[in-house]
Amino acid sequence: MKRELLERVLHSVIPRSQILEHARNGPKSASRSxxxxxxxxxxxxxxxxxxxxxxxxxxxSDSYLGIIDVDSYKIHQLSNLSIIxxxxxxxxIQFVVKAMEQVAEGFxxxxxxxxxxxxxxxxxxxxLRDFSFYxxxxxxxxxxxxxxxxxxxxxxxVWGDGGKRKGDYITxxxxxxxxxxxxxxxxxxxxxxxxxxxNSIDLALKAIYRAGESDxxxxxxxIATPTIAVVTKNGFEEIDTRIIExxxxxxxxxxxx
Numbered sequence: 001m002k003r004e005l006l007e008r009v010l011h012s013v014i015p016r017s018q019i020l021e022h023a024r025n026g027p028k029s030a031s032r033s034x035x036x037x038x039x040x041x042x043x044x045x046x047x048x049x050x051x052x053x054x055x056x057x058x059x060x061s062d063s064y065l066g067i068i069d070v071d072s073y074k075i076h077q078l079s080n081l082s083i084i085x086x087x088x089x090x091x092x093i094q095f096v097v098k099a100m101e102q103v104a105e106g107f108x109x110x111x112x113x114x115x116x117x118x119x120x121x122x123x124x125x126x127x128l129r130d131f132s133f134y135x136x137x138x139x140x141x142x143x144x145x146x147x148x149x150x151x152x153x154x155x156x157x158v159w160g161d162g163g164k165r166k167g168d169y170i171t172x173x174x175x176x177x178x179x180x181x182x183x184x185x186x187x188x189x190x191x192x193x194x195x196x197x198x199n200s201i202d203l204a205l206k207a208i209y210r211a212g213e214s215d216x217x218x219x220x221x222x223i224a225t226p227t228i229a230v231v232t233k234n235g236f237e238e239i240d241t242r243i244i245e246x247x248x249x250x251x252x253x254x255x256x257x
Contacts, residue, residue, distance in 0.1 A: 041057060041215065041217035042056065042057045042173045042176070042207075042211040042212070043056040043074055043075070043085040044056070044171040044180075044183065044204060045145050046155070046183060046190050046200070047168050047169070047191075048190070048196070049193050049195055049196050050196075050197065050230070051147070051230055051231050051232035052231050053201075053228065054145065054229050055075075055204035055226050055229075056073075056075050056085055056226060057208050057211070057219040057224065058073075058219050058226060058227065059217065074093075075229050075238075077229070077236045078104045079104040079114050079146070080235040081114055081231060082104065082145070082146035082236075083145055083231050085143045085172070086141065087173040087174075089139035089140070092138040096142065100144075114149075117144060117146050118156065120144050121144045121164050125164050128140060128158065128159070128161065128162045129161065132161050137161075139160065141158070141160060142172070146236075147231055151233075157170045168187070168191050169184075171183060173211075174215050174218065175214075175215035178211040178213070178215060179210060181210065182203070183207055201228060202247055202251065205248055206251060209248075209252075209255070225248060
């Protein structure tokens with residue numbers, strides 16, 4: 001019965017026929033110029049003492065990694081207790097984020113409590129899987145995280161073919177290998193949830209810094225301040241840019257020594 005109700009509300013928010021129609025004709029938000037723009041070159045998420053932290057660089061590049069913008073936001077709030085970060089085509093990401101926002105809002109309006117993090121990951125996986133059978137698959141690789149209905153903090157990675165996995169720390173985008181090395185070196189504190197917010201911000205910045213050193217698609221920490229946001233039991237919060245800039249200056253100075 002609960003499954004039938006869940007499917008009913010999800011389809012009432014974004015009818016399956018509408019999703020399939022988009023899949024056949026391509027997302028309305030994805031113009032030719034947008035399809036050439038790719039963002040989310042280093043997006044990461046990991047668990048810390050008080051919740052989950054998401055961070056991303058700010059560069060948007062074209063197909064040849066030419067710089068289009070260094071002020072892009074790749075992390076988005078879906079609800080007070082959930083967050084999404086995406087890599088891929090700008091137009092496709094815009095479509096996916098809007099669809100997921102509608103699902104989160106519609107589910108809350110129908111039931112009076114939030115859709116679970118796993119439920120959101122499953123719904124996104126279904127959208128991407130539907131598109132994978134048509135001419136224009138969505139170029140989206142995503143991370144969804146937040147507070148589950150059981151009071152646990154979860155992070156899911158969702159691939160463009162609809163596959164997904166759960167993890168304590170995950171990185172996506174062209175800078176993955178470099179950033180993941182930094183997170184993997186700290187997997188013990190991450191899994192044991194020993195990192196406080198300050199330590200977590202420092203770790204996220206170091207991972208993006210390493211990616212920016214070697215990956216042309218990731219913005220240099222000295223040029224563009226990354227976006228960092230968290231979800232705790234108090235809800236979603238975007239970290240003040242001034243706090244991030246101060247931590248970035250300390251990191252850069254330390255790396256120069």
